[in-house]
Amino acid sequence: MALRDFFIALSENQLLNSAAQKYGLRMGAQSVVAGTSIPEVVQTIKELNRANISCTVDNLGEFVFEKSAATAAKNNILAVIQAIHDEQLDAHISLKPSQLGQDIDIDFCYENLKEVVALAHQYNIFVNFDMENYGRLHSSFDLLDKLHKEYNNVGTVIQAYFFESDENIEKYKDFRLRIVKGAYKEAEEVAYQSKADIDRNYLKLIEYHLLHGKFTSIATHDHNVINLVKQFVKQHNIPNDKFEFQMLYGFRKDMQLDLAHEGYNFCTYLPFGNDWYGYFMRRLAERPQNLALVTKQVFNKKTNTAIGLGVVAFALGRLSKKSK
Numbered sequence: 166m167a168l169r170d171f172f173i174a175l176s177e178n179q180l181l182n183s184a185a186q187k188y189g190l191r192m193g194a195q196s197v198v199a200g201t202s203i204p205e206v207v208q209t210i211k212e213l214n215r216a217n218i219s220c221t222v223d224n225l226g227e228f229v230f231e232k233s234a235a236t237a238a239k240n241n242i243l244a245v246i247q248a249i250h251d252e253q254l255d256a257h258i259s260l261k262p263s264q265l266g267q268d269i270d271i272d273f274c275y276e277n278l279k280e281v282v283a284l285a286h287q288y289n290i291f292v293n294f295d296m297e298n299y300g301r302l303h304s305s306f307d308l309l310d311k312l313h314k315e316y317n318n319v320g321t322v323i324q325a326y327f328f329e330s331d332e333n334i335e336k337y338k339d340f341r342l343r344i345v346k347g348a349y350k351e352a353e354e355v356a357y358q359s360k361a362d363i364d365r366n367y368l369k370l371i372e373y374h375l376l377h378g379k380f381t382s383i384a385t386h387d388h389n390v391i392n393l394v395k396q397f398v399k400q401h402n403i404p405n406d407k408f409e410f411q412m413l414y415g416f417r418k419d420m421q422l423d424l425a426h427e428g429y430n431f432c433t434y435l436p437f438g439n440d441w442y443g444y445f446m447r448r449l450a451e452r453p454q455n456l457a458l459v460t461k462q463v464f465n466k467k468t469n470t471a472i473g474l475g476v477v478a479f480a481l482g483r484l485s486k487k488s489k
């Protein structure tokens with residue numbers, strides 16, 4: 166089993182997710198998650214804003230199967246919006262529709278999203294719908310379409326590994342879009358599998374939206390892509406206020422600061438909350454070198470060891486299943 170598949174499988178394990186939640190930030194997650202409370206995240210936004218970096222805030226949450234959990238998540242997001250407004254922060258919201266009830270009841274999810282988008286709209290704050298796995302793709306676009314009829318402060322993500330991203334980039338060209346390579350494990354019937362194909366499509370989509378779209382967030386840690394985008398905007402006279410670079414909190418910090426210093430709009434994706442486990446495992450899937458974050462921390466505390474052992478046990482379970 167490839168390391169990437171292994172970590173993606175871990176990210177989808179509900180048992181380990183619940184165990185991790187009980188223990189607060191562990192295993193190195195604290196270097197990529199901006200705390201567990203709103204005051205902590207506000208503090209981090211203020212620091213980044215001082216360095217000319219704007220933020221998109223993600224209240225972490227996965228495996229939401231109860232309406233009460235979705236309502237709690239919605240209330241947290243509303244509180245973040247209120248804090249952004251009260252503190253006059255340079256920040257907006259990123260959310261996953263699944264956290265607000267997409268897998269429970271689509272009308273209930275829509276009402277939750279509407280409440281969030283309406284408050285953000287009142288304060289002129291943008292709300293981005295993050296995109297998850299293929300199974301949720303079409304219902305996420307449907308929710309976005311419905312909300313966009315009433316509100317213009319919404320946008321979404323185009324994942325370059327999907328074949329249908331070519332259609333979607335055209336369909337949503339009048340939206341503010343974040344363009345990414347794609348973080349989930351997807352079937353070869355719907356998505357490119359090789360890095361070369363994904364990278365090629367990624368650049369094509371970025372260039373299309375830079376030329377024809379409303380506003381482009383180029384969300385990547387890939388310096389090659391960033392350098393090519395810098396050349397492209399220069400060649401095509403695309404002004405800096407038409408695009409921004411985005412990276413995840415804790416990754417390539419020097420490059421984040423450098424891009425902001427060079428005068429590019431830069432936005433850091435800031436996840437916070439107790440539900441860090443799935444997010445963290447996907448980061449390990451993308452780049453196993455990020456394991457350095459874990460190995461530095463995993464064996465120095467009892468709770469880390471417990472979660473670490475869970476991970477190892479799960480891995481052995483998967484491997485023995487495969488060999489049967």
Ligand SMILES: Cc1cc2nc3c(=O)[nH]c(=O)nc-3n(C[C@H](O)[C@H](O)[C@H](O)COP(=O)(O)OP(=O)(O)OC[C@H]3O[C@@H](n4cnc5c(N)ncnc54)[C@H](O)[C@@H]3O)c2cc1C
Pocket residue numbers: 294295296297322324345346347348349384385386387388389411412413416417433434451452
């Ligand atoms: C702000 C943001 C929001 C995102 N939102 C979504 C979303 O809604 N849905 C979704 O599916 N995915 C999302 N993603 C994840 C995305 O789809 C990719 O899985 C992830 O960004 C990894 O791809 P990459 O473009 O960063 O580069 P990769 O293909 O991972 O890396 C390319 C090259 O860049 C260099 N590199 C990468 N990372 C580092 C590092 N940390 N240090 C040094 N060198 C490095 C290496 O040379 C590497 O070979 C998001 C990513 C970001 C940054």
